[in-house]
Amino acid sequence: MDTIGQAIGLFAVTNIDDIVLLALFFARGSGVPGSAARIVAGQYVGFAGILAVAVAAAFGATFLPEAAVGYLGLLPLALGLKAAWTAWRERTGGEGGDPVVKAPGxxxxxxxxxxxxxDNIGVYVPVFANAGTARMVVFAAVFLVLVAVWxxxxxxxxxxPVVARALSRWGHVVLPVALIGIGAVILVDGGAFGF
Known part of the structure; x- marks a missing residue:
């Protein structure tokens, strides 16, 4: 039970920002058939990748050199810039009427x-390395259950209603800003710019 409690606490601390992103993704895909399933599946695929790298690194088989971790910020930065471009294009011209909602894939x-x-990988690796195989399996199982909770x-x-109205009105701005911000933070914190 102690390991389960530790796993819950570790997951919550390292993934609090994901709730905001998930809310933005769900708001963006609201009313689009199948979008919720794609968002949940995408969250699981992404988190499975995080777990795979953390477990491999804990066993000593690092897939990513430490210098490359900062460059992972390029992905959310690029997605944020694309979302900003799309939102700007929909608001400033194009076809009349309501902009087409593009649910995240x-x-x-x-x-x-x-x-x-x-940051999750950086925290999980030393915890997994010290936990041993059996406890690492418990951590991973608890994390995967908590992805569904998240x-x-x-x-x-x-x-x-209040959040949905705000996201409906401002989500096209908030999502790109959040993604660009996350990308920039990952690039800077990961040392991609040499400082």
């Missing part, structure tokens, strides 16, 4: 989740 969600997980929380937030 599985690979976009997975990519943002993985890129945003650089997805439910993100969807819950996106469907609260």
């Amino acid at each position: 599985l690979l976009a969600v997975a990519g943002v989740t993985f890129a945003n997980g650089g 997805c439910a929380a993100g969807r819950f937030l996106a469907t609260r």
Whole structure:
């Protein structure tokens, strides 16, 4: 039970920012058939990638050199710039009427989740290395259950009337800003610019 409690605490601390991103993704895909399933699947694919790298690194088989971790910020930065361009284009011209809502795809969600997980990997590796194989399996199982809880929380937030109205009105601005911000933070914190 002690390991389960530690796993819950570790997941919550390292993934609090994902609830906001998930709420933005769910709001963006609101009313688009199949978008919720793609968002959940993307979150699982991205988090499975984080776990795979952390477990491999804990066993000593690092896939990414430390110098490359900072460059993971390029993915959310590029997705944020693309989302900003799309939002700007929809607002400043194009066809009249309401802009077309483009729900996030599985690979976009997975990519943002993985890129945003650089700090997770940095925290998980020493914990997994000290935990041993049996406890590492417990950590991974608890984390995978909590991904579903996080997805439910993100969807819950996106469907609260006040939050839904705000995201409906400002989500086209908030999502690109959040992705660009996350990308920039990952690039800077990861040392991509040499400082």
